[in-house]
Amino acid sequence: MRTPMWKILGVTDDVTECGCCGRRGLRRTVALMPLDADGNEDGTAEDVAFYGTSCAAATLGWTHGKVTDAAHAAQGERNQRDAYARRMISLYAPVEFAPVREKARVFYGRNASLRHTGVKATEEVARLLAEARRTLADTTTGPARPSRIEDFRRYLVIFTQDRNIRTVLRLPDDENECQKQATAAARRAAEIEGSVLVVAALDDDAASDVAYTHDLAPEYFDQAARRHPDMSSA
Structure with missing residues (x-):
């Protein structure tokens, strides 16, 4: 059987039990996504494994410090994506169902360089909101984050x-x-x-x-x- 390959997605304190050795009461765990033979992600949120740092290091063949650094770097990238998603929803959800003129005023007002490029404000607003909501609904390293106007x-x-x-x-x-x-x-x-x-x-x-x-x-x-x-x- 081929030894599984993994990608570090980040760290979480929502899962405190190691999925490898079963140790409980951990302060945090490392989220690992399985990879296929070509190095591509090979699963969904349900396939993510949560290992303690020591078990993650043993599984990857890395040092404890390298795992910790990689996990925090991956989580930092995720946090940046979340922050961008919150900005997009905060900016465009209020005008999601507004008349086209109002929606275009907001989008082009923030993206003046796109006004005469053929980019349609209505399509871009819909795309940005859909991507932002998917980002905040992703549960690979923790629960879904608030993403509605009600939030x-x-x-x-x-x-x-x-x-x-x-x-x-x-x-x-x-x-x-x-x-x-x-x-x-x-x-x-x-x-x-x-x-x-x-x-x-x-x-x-x-x-x-x-x-x-x-x-x-x-x-x-x-x-x-x-x-x-x-x-x-x-």
Whole structure:
């Protein structure tokens, strides 16, 4: 029987039992995808094995340190893909069902170089959203991540006078606390002669992108942010 070949996909703390030796209570495990004879991935999420670092090193014939470095590098790449996916969903999900004109305004406003290249905004928005949702639904190294508009959180964004972002603050779920934070943010913005905007996104980095894009389709971004009538703007 051919010795299995494996690709390290990342690390996870969701699986704490080694699939090789059965040891339990591990702080984390290494996610391994089997490869075929040509070195291509040969399986789906169900085929991923989760090994402790020592067992992964023995299986691959690597040192413990090399496995650890490779696992963290792979996880870093995955985290970057997740972050990009959260940005795409935060930016384009609010206009997914908007009229073509609004959708095009947002897409070309962010991708001006593609305006006259034959790239269709509606098709690109659909493609970007589909890819982003697949990325966040991938369970090869852990559970699916939030990817719906219903998963968005509200953020207070404080702009400087020249429209650079000074601060991004996650709004608490409690409305009274939201109002207090909004009042404090408005006071800080006034001190620097800036402004405040409330946006909705999947994380704070995506919130920054949404804030800079907001004026291209304010009605749709405000709808995503509106949980309370007087919190769509501050």
